[in-house]
């Protein structure tokens with residue numbers, strides 16, 4: 001079974017702030033809100049009735065193992081968290097290159113998340129699976145899709161920049177659709193909560209769009225300020241962590257500057273030693289959930305704190321609400337991607353083709 005969003009969207013320069021001559025990566029960051037809208041339109045009705053798994057011709061899974069690498073792994077972390085929290089489904093996320101068949105559990109559903117569907121580490125991990133395989137991919141004709149029992153086709157069109165941007169967002173949404181559909185099908189959500197969650201989910205494309213606009217507005221000025229910095233720290237908690245990790249990966253990949261991401265509570269166990277006057281610390285907030293202690297700790301040591309979140313004093317005030325969503329602050333990714341891309345351009349990097357990296361990593 002292959003399920004896809006049907007409408008292909010085209011980038012419209014007049015809608016965006018990046019200009020007609022922007023690099024592909026900038027355009028793909030901009031496009032993602034439109035693709036998110038299309039995915040929401042296509043899938044939310046099935047999520048509401050708990051029938052996403054039916055559409056994929058798979059039973060609602062009792063247990064799930066996500067396999068993925070890089071950005072796809074960060075996206076998988078979001079889906080896994082929602083699946084555990086709202087559907088009560090035991091699941092884990094395995095770095096594909098670290099996959100050990102001895103860890104597999106009989107009957108578990110493997111969900112391989114790979115935009116290209118050609119990542120060798122993912123394909124290699126598929127030997128001797130203990131149950132069915134679902135591919136979440138942007139390439140329904142890929143090696144991964146051909147191996148799978150069912151395919152969730154992201155359908156966001158070719159992504160030409162080496163950095164995963166719009167495919168990351170689409171993968172996050174796919175994971176959330178699967179998780180919420182499980183929760184509905186297993187009777188874990190009262191009807192009123194489902195309606196509320198789906199309203200929030202339906203608002204995410206607009207939130208991504210708004211966050212992207214806001215980020216563009218500030219990115220040049222921040223890139224100028226951050227250009228001399230050799231390294232960056234990213235911090236978050238809970239549901240915001242996969243986005244912070246993805247923001248750090250994007251920054252490393254595009255700017256060639258070091259970027260580490262740690263849970264807030266881990267800073268005092270080591271990374272705090274890295275903070276010196278001027279060190280950029282990107283704080284990815286989840287609604288108004290308090291990260292005050294870490295902000296205080298790093299500020300006291302002279303860090304350049306860049307809050308991505310809600311309320312006063314944010315570098316990017318992308319959240320329009322103090323309450324967190326089950327899937328965390330998805331819209332923050334638009335700001336983090338724009339920050340990385342704008343800094344890379346400011347540093348004269350080849351934004352679409354960062355050094356040493358390939359779009360599809362076909363070697364193990």
Ligand code: M6R
Pocket residue numbers: 069070071072073113114115116117118119122162163164165249250253359360361
């Ligand atoms: O094609 P895949 O999703 O399997 O690729 C996995 C990673 O190589 C990929 O996400 C990589 O981390 C990105 N280029 C990061 O932007």
